[in-house]
Amino acid sequence: MDGSIDDKSEDSPSSSGSSQPQNLSTVVHTITAVPTAIPNQPVEEDGEGHLVRTDTDIGIEKRREILSRRPSYRKILNELSSAEAPGIAKIEEDKEEEAAITSIQTTIPSYVQTSAGQTIQIAAANQNELTTQGLQTITMTNAGQGAVTAAAMPAGTTIVQYTQGDGSQQFVTVPAGEVQAYQIRAPSSLPAGVVMATPTGITSPQQLAEESARKRELRLMKNRVAARECRKKKKEYVKCLENRVAVLEQQNKALIEELKQLKDLYCHKNE
DNA sequence: GCGCCCGTCCGTCATCGTTG
């Protein structure tokens, strides 16, 4: 288990939380999906000096019970909207999210590092443009696969391809033998906006350790983004539910009013 | 000004469901 809860400040460059703009208008009325009275988890050290949670068997069961999965917000909402509430908009596989990802990736890496430890800039043409518009995708290809650039490349050249926010594609080439494969990462030791790429073919324990550290950082980075997205979705979901409540209240009022009128009508007829 | 409380945001971990 690599779960450590004592390393937050070191391994997350953005976790300082300094002057994060607070979302002013989001008053989330609590909609409790599951009981959340989870007892404090006991904590102890693992072999490596990391603090880890230790659940008792009962604790695990209880936790599992509590954590029993609900469908995703999108699913719930889409089911709701398709089944009975035409007024409620579906949450789509949204463009908004893509936009958000683009903006997140704006802060990501515009450099790769060669096996020689040399950092090369991905932003071939215009670094400013890259950093303002952001990377959308980064893909690695071997020479010969990229039809456009392959012609101009010496055989065996590794091509690093990325797509900018405006859809235009940029390529960076690395001489054959210089690099075999890259893993993208944003290590906390590097300034924001720098990506590391390191070769595979690791043999020594130290390299293994570095490799696993890299993997961990990558995983954390992805999860960070995923958590952001998830929260965004959750907010949308809650907003939609609130809207739905408002609509239903309105309908309820109207129905009560109608019932009242019909009753009056009925009474007058009988008189 | 200071301490306390509360609400919000964020990163991380654990876990589940999905997908290739």
Place this chain on the structure above:
DNA sequence: CAACGATGACGGACGGGCGC
């Protein structure tokens, strides 16, 4: 079945309001 994405839970940071 491993890898990955989604998400609940947790804890820390931060800001605002309030009483002293």
